[in-house]
Amino acid sequence: MAVAHCMVHQIPASSFMLPCMSPNETSVIPLTAGVVASSPGLHGEHGTAETNSLVLAAEESFLCCLWSETHANCSLYTAGMETKKFTSSEVSSFAPQQTDLSWNIQCWTKGNLELFVLKYIGKLSLEDISTGSLKGNFMVTPCNGNGSDKYECHIPSLKLNYTYITWLNIINGVTLLQSPLMSVRPINIVKPESPLNLRLEMTDKGQLKICWSSPVLTPYPLQYEVKFSGNATQNAWQVVEIVIETSLIIGNKLVSSSYLVQVRCKSLHGPGFWSDWSTPYNLNTEDVMYFPPKILTSVGSNVSFHCLYNDKNKMILSKKIVWWLNLAEEIPERQYTLVNDRVSRVTLFNLNATKPRGKFFYNALYCCNQNRECHHRYAELYVVDVNINITCETDGYLTKMTCRWSANTNTLLVGSSLQLKYYRSSIYCSDFPSIPPKSEAKECHLERNHYYECTFQPIFLLSGYTMWIEIKHQLGTLESPPTCVIPADVVKPFPPSNVKAEITKNIGLLNVSWTNPAFPNSDLKFQIRYSVNREEILWEIFEVSNAPTRSVTIKVLDLCVIYIVQVRCSGLDGLGYWSDWSKPAYTTVQDIQAPLRGPEFWRVINEDPIRKQKNVTLVWKPLMKNYSLCSVCGYIVKQHTSENTTWTEYVTSGTTYTYPWMEDAHTVTILAVNSVGASSMNFNLTLSRQMSTVNIVQSLNAYPVNSSCVILTWTLSPQMYVITSFVIEWKNLNEEEQMKWIRVAPNISKYYIYDLFILIEKYQFSLYPIFPEGVGNPKTTDEFIKGDQYDLNYFVLMSSFIFLTLSKHFRMKKLFWEDVPNPKNCSWAQGVNFQKRMDIL
Numbered sequence: 013m014a015v016a017h018c019m020v021h022q023i024p025a026s027s028f029m030l031p032c033m034s035p036n037e038t039s040v041i042p043l044t045a046g047v048v049a050s051s052p053g054l055h056g057e058h059g060t061a062e063t064n065s066l067v068l069a070a071e072e073s074f075l076c077c078l079w080s081e082t083h084a085n086c087s088l089y090t091a092g093m094e095t096k097k098f099t100s101s102e103v104s105s106f107a108p109q110q111t112d113l114s115w116n117i118q119c120w121t122k123g124n125l126e127l128f129v130l131k132y133i134g135k136l137s138l139e140d141i142s143t144g145s146l147k148g149n150f151m152v153t154p155c156n157g158n159g160s161d162k163y164e165c166h167i168p169s170l171k172l173n174y175t176y177i178t179w180l181n182i183i184n185g186v187t188l189l190q191s192p193l194m195s196v197r198p199i200n201i202v203k204p205e206s207p208l209n210l211r212l213e214m215t216d217k218g219q220l221k222i223c224w225s226s227p228v229l230t231p232y233p234l235q236y237e238v239k240f241s242g243n244a245t246q247n248a249w250q251v252v253e254i255v256i257e258t259s260l261i262i263g264n265k266l267v268s269s270s271y272l273v274q275v276r277c278k279s280l281h282g283p284g285f286w287s288d289w290s291t292p293y294n295l296n297t298e299d300v301m302y303f304p305p306k307i308l309t310s311v312g313s314n315v316s317f318h319c320l321y322n323d324k325n326k327m328i329l330s331k332k333i334v335w336w337l338n339l340a341e342e343i344p345e346r347q348y349t350l351v352n353d354r355v356s357r358v359t360l361f362n363l364n365a366t367k368p369r370g371k372f373f374y375n376a377l378y379c380c381n382q383n384r385e386c387h388h389r390y391a392e393l394y395v396v397d398v399n400i401n402i403t404c405e406t407d408g409y410l411t412k413m414t415c416r417w418s419a420n421t422n423t424l425l426v427g428s429s430l431q432l433k434y435y436r437s438s439i440y441c442s443d444f445p446s447i448p449p450k451s452e453a454k455e456c457h458l459e460r461n462h463y464y465e466c467t468f469q470p471i472f473l474l475s476g477y478t479m480w481i482e483i484k485h486q487l488g489t490l491e492s493p494p495t496c497v498i499p500a501d502v503v504k505p506f507p508p509s510n511v512k513a514e515i516t517k518n519i520g521l522l523n524v525s526w527t528n529p530a531f532p533n534s535d536l537k538f539q540i541r542y543s544v545n546r547e548e549i550l551w552e553i554f555e556v557s558n559a560p561t562r563s564v565t566i567k568v569l570d571l572c573v574i575y576i577v578q579v580r581c582s583g584l585d586g587l588g589y590w591s592d593w594s595k596p597a598y599t600t601v602q603d604i605q606a607p608l609r610g611p612e613f614w615r616v617i618n619e620d621p622i623r624k625q626k627n628v629t630l631v632w633k634p635l636m637k638n639y640s641l642c643s644v645c646g647y648i649v650k651q652h653t654s655e656n657t658t659w660t661e662y663v664t665s666g667t668t669y670t671y672p673w674m675e676d677a678h679t680v681t682i683l684a685v686n687s688v689g690a691s692s693m694n695f696n697l698t699l700s701r702q703m704s705t706v707n708i709v710q711s712l713n714a715y716p717v718n719s720s721c722v723i724l725t726w727t728l729s730p731q732m733y734v735i736t737s738f739v740i741e742w743k744n745l746n747e748e749e750q751m752k753w754i755r756v757a758p759n760i761s762k763y764y765i766y767d768l769f770i771l772i773e774k775y776q777f778s779l780y781p782i783f784p785e786g787v788g789n790p791k792t793t794d795e796f797i798k799g800d801q802y803d804l805n806y807f808v809l810m811s812s813f814i815f816l817t818l819s820k821h822f823r824m825k826k827l828f829w830e831d832v833p834n835p836k837n838c839s840w841a842q843g844v845n846f847q848k849r850m851d852i853l
Contacts, residue, residue: 023196025283027118117180120285121172121198123205125229128167128198130155130178172199172231203285204230207275210293213259214303214318218351223259224275224290233280236260239289241272256280262295271295299323300379302391308425308487309363310398316359317391318351319379328381330356336378336386365397365423373425397423400481400492402432405589406499408506410531412469413499415454417481418462425485432456432466433491434479441476441496448478473500504589505529505536505581508562511597513542513577517688520571520604520641525563526579526594535584540564545574545598558584572642575599604641607684610694611635611647614739614753615680615787617673617699628678628699629670631753635684648683648690676701677786700786708733709791714777716796719769725762726779726791733783740765741778745794758782771796 118131155165170176176198180191205227213223226234238260239251253260272292278284303318319335321328333356335343349357356379366375375393380386397420404415419430433451456466468477477499481492508526516523524540538556543549554566568575578593613632620627635644649661649669654677662685663669669682679698684691708731715723724740735758742765743751756763769775774794781788 021192021194023117023119023194023201025120025201025285027116119194119196120201120203121170123203123227123229123287125172125202125231126168128170128196130165130167130180131162170198172202173197199231200283201285202231202279204234204277204279204287206287206290207236207258207277208290210273210275210290212295212301212303214320214355215261216351218318218355218357219261220263221259221261222273222275222293222295226258227277227287232282234277235280236275236277237286238273238275241274241292242270300387300389302377302379302389304391306374306392306394306487308394308396308485308490310396310490311363311365313363313395314359314361315363315393316349316357317377317393319356319358319391320354321356321379321381321387323381323387327354329353332382334380334382334384336380336384338376339378339386360393363393363395366393366395368422394425394487396425396483396490398481398483398490398492402479402481402492402495402497404477404479404497404499404502405504406471406473406502408504408529408531408591410473410499410503411471412467413471413477413497413502415456415466415468415479415497416463417456418464419481424483425487427485429484430464431482431484432464432479433482434477436472437476437478439474439476441478441498445478445494445496447480447491447494453482468499471499474498501587502589503532503583503587505532505583505591507591507594508538508579508581509594511577511579511594513575513597513599515568515571515575515599515602515604516565517602518605519565521565522568522575522577522599523563523565524577524579524597528562529581529591532583536581537584538564538579538581539590540566540577540579541593542566542568542575542577544570545576549576570638571604572601572637572640574601601642603643603687606689607635607640607644607686607691608693609639610681610683610691611667612695612755613680613682613697614755615697615699616751620672623672626673627670628673629668630680630682632667632682634667640684640686641688643686644684645687646685648685650681650683652679652681653677673699697782698784698786703783703786703788706731706733706781706783706788707791708735708781708788709779712777712779712791712793713797714775714793714795716769716771717764719771720766722765722767722769722775722777722796723762724765724777724779727761728781733781733785733788735781736784737782739780739782739787741776741780741790742767743776744770744773745776746773755782 119129121128151167153165153167155163157163174197176196178194178196182191207224207227209223209225211223213221215221222238224236233256235254235256236258237251237254241250272294274289274292276287276289278286299322301320301322303320307315307317309315317335319333321333330350330353333348334345335348335356335358337343343358343360347359347361349359351357358377366373373394375395376390377393378386378390400417400419402415402417404413406413415432417432424430432454433447434454435448435451454466454468456464459465475498476496478494478496480494483490483492506529508528510525510527512525514523515521522542524542526538528536535558537558540554540556541551542554543551554564556564575598577597577599578595580591580593582588582590611632611634613630616629616631618627618629630649632647637643645664647663647667647669649663650658651660651671652658653675655675661669661671677698677700679696681694681696683694708728710727710729712724712726715725717723722742737758738756738760739753740756740763741751741753743749752767754765765777775796776792776794778790778792780790
């Protein structure tokens with residue numbers, strides 16, 4: 013028994029016949045088939061691959077041939093392992109006589125480059141096709157028949173530039189036949205998809221051309237074959253030209269007729285199949301043709317439209333064509349260009365964004381004749397604002413960069429998709445960034461704040477990232493102006509930590525300290541914002557260019573309130589962003605230093621008839637915070653008598669102190685005390701029996717201004733005493749209320765007292781002169797200085813009327829004088845008739 017070795021035949025890029033037979037009807041026994049899959053450098057076109065292919069039962073010759081439409085390649089094998097090759101003329105005597113053993117085969121790689129197809133036509137049942145390696149690592153693919161002696165075998169996921177060995181197993185009745193080994197390189201037998209999107213366009217010179225789109229996923233340049241037909245019969249098709257561009261200029265005569273055009277393609281260099289013909293495209297022109305019929309462009313750009321106007325089968329000359337926008341605005345003639353006798357072009361400059369008009373999102377451009385008669389067809393112009401601002405910031409760890417951008421969806425066309433594109437240069441950014449030919453897409457997510465957000469991680473701090481937004485629509489693709497970002501220039505540091513704030517003792521300044529963030533290591537500048545902690549925060553900003561000590565002191569007005577303080581930082585060079593504000597720190601109210609002075613105080617003298625003595629009650633007003641700095645824990649009453657006796661009393665609570673007045677002269681001083689110490693500047697008051705009889709106040713008058721103000725004036729008699737101050741007392745004699753008092757300067761003779769006064773009641777006013785030696789005799793009055801008796805009666809009547817009106821008619825909006833001024837005291841009231849009623853509804 014002998015083994016026959018068939019040559020490995022290269023599969024051509026066409027149909028071929030594959031006969032394989034035994035002239036003496038040798039019995040054939042199949043053995044395991046093998047396939048070689050070589051690297052791209054090993055093509056196998058001229059070599060052979062040895063494998064167990066067929067085993068013959070008798071020592072007879074065996075013929076293996078590969079026939080194509082133009083030639084045959086055959087080898088004759090004998091039992092002695094001798095091989096003889098035959099040319100096409102020699103092989104004719106061995107032509108197969110039985111059609112059952114004639115195998116018509118075609119192999120190709122589909123245009124999507126993912127599937128290898130082997131098509132077999134014959135009357136024998138096709139069992140399967142095998143591919144694999146000579147070592148036994150092969151793959152078996154089943155082949156499906158369509159019921160008309162045609163079988164197709166689909167082999168997926170082959171590498172295009174590898175060489176594969178394949179064979180067929182065919183059943184002839186009960187006998188299993190094997191084809192010779194066939195060598196194929198998928199890249200050489202690609203059958204591309206048909207060209208797409210046939211359309212008419214126009215050149216700048218007004219020439220019409222038929223254009224198409226190349227099929228996707230083509231691994232090499234293509235050539236195209238174009239054919240035309242004047243009618244629908246297949247025999248009328250005529251191939252005009254083979255081109256390598258995706259367009260072909262055609263004559264106007266073709267456009268004026270009912271011509272059909274189709275295009276197909278194949279590899280420009282090397283073997284391969286022609287694709288199927290594209291879908292026929294009708295060149296018959298309409299009455300008005302616009303080139304292009306639709307334009308999608310961006311704000312600020314210039315665009316041009318061409319028009320070919322055929323009115324009732326009569327071509328209108330280009331010089332008689334006028335252009336209108338939205339049938340409302342005639343475009344100036346200076347924007348026209350006569351491309352040729354039949355084609356007019358209009359150019360629109362510096363376009364603004366298209367404003368939606370109802371359901372229309374475009375401007376309509378009309379080509380009309382000289383009589384302003386416009387055809388109903390129009391060109392569509394879509395202008396979109398693509399000025400999208402992209403901002404980026406690098407995190408405080410310097411490990412990632414987050415970029416954000418938002419697009420106004422109201423100005424985008426429905427169906428638009430947005431994609432961030434970027435290109436990373438090796439270092440820095442150019443002064444004028446432009447869109448590079450190569451780019452990468454970045455996935456961005458829409459956040460709740462209507463911003464898109466993308467994250468770059470890891471990042472190269474000194475590289476320049478050129479970014480732009482690509483807006484895709486079925487009408488075209490637009491790109492926003494590019495921006496270039498260097499991550500090191502857009503750092504947003506982490507906020508300072510461990511922020512502390514306090515009002516310093518003795519000095520009384522707001523001291524703020526903090527800890528710098530770990531990154532970046534460059535110099536930082538800081539902003540401190542502070543405010544009194546209250547419901548309405550009013551921030552004040554204090555900026556520090558550089559703080560090596562990481563602390564700063566700020567002068568504030570009020571030392572005895574709680575301050576809220578926050579700190580943030582940024583690069584000293586001005587690049588990047590301010591950090592977020594730190595967590596707030598709060599000051600505490602504490603005593604800064606001893607009170608600046610003691611409280612103002614006065615005395616009230618009461619007679620004690622039982623003990624036959626006078627009791628003095630000292631009263632004082634609580635010390636304000638700006639004097640107490642910041643609290644008062646008690647008061648020290650220091651007393652000194654004329655007998656040179658001194659003692660002190662400590663008052664922990666309250667603002668009064670009572671003691672008996674036993675001596676002729678008695679000096680009292682009150683000190684304010686807090687946690688730091690006692691006040692050093694204090695008021696003294698001397699009580700002297702002798703000085704209490706000194707009368708220097710000659711007159712005292714009280715003039716009521718209104719219910720909240722009374723003017724007190726006085727005159728003094730010539731005297732030899734030094735007055736240090738005056739004390740004014742007043743009280744309502746009709747009610748049991750406490751006496752009120754106030755200390756005023758010694759160099760005035762008129763004082764405005766602000767309080768709540770019921771002017772129909774009786775008040776007592778007293779003026780005490782204060783000398784260093786003691787308190788003088790007071791001048792007292794219990795009457796207001798009045799004008800005419802009529803004015804007083806009218807005032808009483810008016811006050812009663814106001815009260816009754818407000819209580820009984822509170823729903824009416826009326827305006828009355830609450831206090832009628834005395835014309836003698838108020839210049840503006842002179843000449844005004846207050847008897848006239850003034851109502852405002």
